[in-house]
Amino acid sequence: xxxxxxxxxxxxxxxxxxxxxxxxxxxxxxxxxxxxxxxxxxxxxxxxxxxxxxxxxxxxxxxxxxxxxxxxxxxxxxxxxxxxxxxxxxxxxxxxxxxxxxxxxxxxxxxxxxxxxxxxxxxxxxxxxxxxxxxxxxxxxxxxxxxxxxxxxxxxxxxxxxxxxxxxxxxxxxxxxxxxxxxxxxxxxxxxxxxxxxxxxxxxxxxxxxxxxxxxxxxxxxxxxxxxxxxxxxxxxxxxxxxxxxxxxxxxxxxxxxxxxxxxxxxxxxxxxxxxxxxxxxxxxxxxxxxxxxxxxxxxxxxxxxxxxxxxxxxxxxxxxxxxxxxxxxxxxxxxxxxxxxxxxxxxxxxxxxxxxxxxxxxxxxxxxxxxxxxxxxxxxxxxxxxxxxxxxxxxxxxxxxxxxxxxxxxxxxxxxxxxxxxxxxxxxxxxxxxxxxxxxxxxxxxxxxxxxxxxxxxxxxxxxxxxxxxxxxxxxxxxxxxxxxxxxxxxxxxxxxxxxxxxxxxxxxxxxxxxxxxxxxxxxxxxxxxxxxxxxxxxxxxxxxxxxxxxxxxxxxxxxxxxxx
Numbered sequence: 001x002x003x004x005x006x007x008x009x010x011x012x013x014x015x016x017x018x019x020x021x022x023x024x025x026x027x028x029x030x031x032x033x034x035x036x037x038x039x040x041x042x043x044x045x046x047x048x049x050x051x052x053x054x055x056x057x058x059x060x061x062x063x064x065x066x067x068x069x070x071x072x073x074x075x076x077x078x079x080x081x082x083x084x085x086x087x088x089x090x091x092x093x094x095x096x097x098x099x100x101x102x103x104x105x106x107x108x109x110x111x112x113x114x115x116x117x118x119x120x121x122x123x124x125x126x127x128x129x130x131x132x133x134x135x136x137x138x139x140x141x142x143x144x145x146x147x148x149x150x151x152x153x154x155x156x157x158x159x160x161x162x163x164x165x166x167x168x169x170x171x172x173x174x175x176x177x178x179x180x181x182x183x184x185x186x187x188x189x190x191x192x193x194x195x196x197x198x199x200x201x202x203x204x205x206x207x208x209x210x211x212x213x214x215x216x217x218x219x220x221x222x223x224x225x226x227x228x229x230x231x232x233x234x235x236x237x238x239x240x241x242x243x244x245x246x247x248x249x250x251x252x253x254x255x256x257x258x259x260x261x262x263x264x265x266x267x268x269x270x271x272x273x274x275x276x277x278x279x280x281x282x283x284x285x286x287x288x289x290x291x292x293x294x295x296x297x298x299x300x301x302x303x304x305x306x307x308x309x310x311x312x313x314x315x316x317x318x319x320x321x322x323x324x325x326x327x328x329x330x331x332x333x334x335x336x337x338x339x340x341x342x343x344x345x346x347x348x349x350x351x352x353x354x355x356x357x358x359x360x361x362x363x364x365x366x367x368x369x370x371x372x373x374x375x376x377x378x379x380x381x382x383x384x385x386x387x388x389x390x391x392x393x394x395x396x397x398x399x400x401x402x403x404x405x406x407x408x409x410x411x412x413x414x415x416x417x418x419x420x421x422x423x424x425x426x427x428x429x430x431x432x433x434x435x436x437x438x439x440x441x442x443x444x445x446x447x448x449x450x451x452x453x454x455x456x457x458x459x460x461x462x463x464x465x466x467x468x469x470x471x472x473x474x475x476x477x478x479x480x481x482x483x484x485x486x487x488x489x490x491x492x493x494x495x496x497x498x499x500x501x502x503x504x505x506x507x508x509x510x511x512x513x514x515x516x517x518x519x520x521x522x523x524x525x526x527x528x529x530x531x532x533x534x535x536x537x538x539x540x541x542x543x544x545x546x547x548x549x550x551x552x553x554x555x556x557x558x559x560x561x562x563x564x565x566x
Contacts, residue, residue: 027051028060039071040349042275049078058089073105073345074273074311076112083119092123103147108307110157113144117160134168145180150304152265155188162195171207174199182250185257187265193251200240209243217242260296264289273311286313290322299330314346317353324360335360343373351377351384358390367398383416385423392431401436418453425449426462439466450484457494460485464501473509499523 025033031048034041045068052064065082069075079102087095099116106112120140125133141161148154158181165173178196186192199208206214217239221227224238231238267285270278286309293305306323313319320342327335339357347353354377362370374391381387388411395404408428415421425445432442446463453459460481467478482502486495503523506516 028055032064035067040275042072045072049081053081053085056085058085061085069105071345072273072275073102074314076102076106076109079105079112080115083115087119087123092119095119096124106311107147108151108304108311110148110151110154113148113157114160117141117144117164121164137164138173149180150184150301151308152185152261153187153271154184155186155192158184158186158192171203172210175208179247179250182247183254185254185261189251189254189258193247196247197244200244205236205239205243213243214239260292261289264292268312271308271312273314275315278313278316283313283316286319287322290319294326302326303331317342317347317350320347320353321356324356328360332364349380351381351387355386355390358394362394362397367394370394382414383420385420388424389427392427396431396435404431405436419456422449422453422456422459426458429462429466433466439470442466455489455491457485457490457498460488460490460498468505468509475509475511478505478509479515496527499527 028048028051031044031051034044035048038044048064049068052060055061061082065078065085069078069082072078079098083095083098083102086098096119099112099119102109102112103116117137117140121137125136141164144157145161148157151157158177162174162177162181165171165177178192178199181192182189182196205217209217220242221235221239224242227238227242228235231241264285267282268289269282290302290305290309293302296302306319306326309319310323320338324335324338327338339353339360343354343357354373358370358373358377361367361373371391371394374387374394378384378387378391388407392404392407392411395401395407405428408424408431411424412421412428415424425448429442429445429449432438432445443463443466446459446466449456450459450463463481464478464485467474467481470477482498482505485498486502490498499519500523503516503519506512506519510516
């Protein structure tokens with residue numbers, strides 16, 4: 001009875017509400033927690049922004065959208081959404097600032113330009129009547145065309161400009177726009193030529209063509225009776241046809257350029273940014289397309305294609321590095337910006353491109369910037385061996401040997417594992433021996449490493465290498481290392497290799513035949529005569545053959561980590 005009372009009481013305590021019970025987090029708080037825990041959780045970001053949009057609180061919207069766009073600036077739709085919110089809450093000037101920031105991030109977005117041009121016409125310049133507003137709108141259209149007009153899928157932008165020029169009854173401007181558009185290989189190049197022909201047919205000739213061209217066309221028609229006859233005796237129609245024919249050559253060239261690129265463009269299945277991986281064939285297509293465009297040699301088109309590629313391939317470091325390498329010999333002033341965008345925005349967690357950036361900075365005379373890049377990388381990846389080594393060797397190349405030594409010691413102290421500790425110890429010892437000439441300290445570093453990682457054969461081999469490269473060779477010191485290794489807890493295969501090397505050393509440098517004979521007999525007893533070389537070699541199955549092979553073995557193996565200290 002007592003037991004059932006206790007149970008009942010406990011159950012009542014669990015279910016009963018208390019004044020101190022915490023409220024469950026709101027939907028917005030849950031999504032904020034998710035993206036703070038994992039900033040790469042794209043889905044949680046999108047849900048978060050849906051929630052703050054529904055709240056219609058501009059401060060909450062700004063906080064979420066700004067944080068998202070800092071990480072994913074290629075998502076042009078969210079720049080537009082934020083601009084709309086700013087327009088509703090803060091006015092046209094605030095919205096304009098958002099659009100401008102959006103273009104700094106994704107200037108090739110035709111959709112964003114179209115939204116902005118609509119916004120400018122309906123809000124930004126709505127209160128400005130007359131020529132000033134018209135001039136400003138034309139200036140915006142020209143900016144849009146300069147920035148994104150070479151994009152293969154920029155047809156809607158050109159068409160929008162033509163529609164605006166038509167709304168102004170500015171036929172000369174329309175002809176000027178067509179003259180540029182017809183020379184650009186775009187997706188709907190053929191449609192544009194047909195529309196140009198219709199435009200010329202419908203509107204007054206002297207309002208379409210410039211005064212100089214109009215006069216030139218009149219001269220051509222006056223000397224070509226057949227052209228007038230073909231136009232049914234209509235001189236104006238013949239003149240218009242001449243104007244169209246002049247542009248036929250330009251159109252044909254654009255058609256040839258489109259044909260060259262069509263197969264590449266057909267394989268661009270996802271031209272926009274997304275965090276989902278791209279299929280291998282799309283990645284390969286972008287590489288091939290870039291290589292093709294580079295061979296064509298039109299730098300303006302090459303730069304546009306690289307920027308297009310980076311929108312779709314923003315999370316793939318190879319394309320950023322390819323872009324930087326292309327710019328280095330042509331537009332060196334732009335290289336740093338490419339690395340900055342890659343490393344501080346899109347590829348924060350891809351160490352390789354950070355290392356590449358740092359080496360570029362160092363190689364181009366900015367070692368302090370290289371140090372900054374590597375230091376920031378190591379804050380995010382403190383256990384990154386390649387990053388630590390590059391930072392150390394940066395200081396070594398700058399002549400800061402003490403700083404390099406200090407960084408080695410710090411790396412050893414903070415190593416995540418015994419294996420990493422041993423690795424850095426070998427690197428440090430090599431540095432001390434070969435760069436500073438302090439072989440004594442190098443050996444001390446290795447002995448400390450052995451005390452922590454006694455089963456790592458690389459340390460023994462490195463110690464042997466140092467001792468055997470002393471001049472003259474200290475036989476006793478070498479023998480001490482061999483004894484230490486052969487009496488350790490190393491794997492049998494490692495001991496066999498060391499035993500063989502011990503015999504070779506004694507043959508080449510030993511002064512006591514008794515010691516050599518004992519080492520040889522011990523080896524044969526332990527491993528057999530066929531295992532004398534420590535390797536499987538054809539024709540080395542007898543002791544005599546083993547000795548012949550042993551004579552070919554180098555006296556001392558290369559030092560581990562030598563490349564890193566070079």
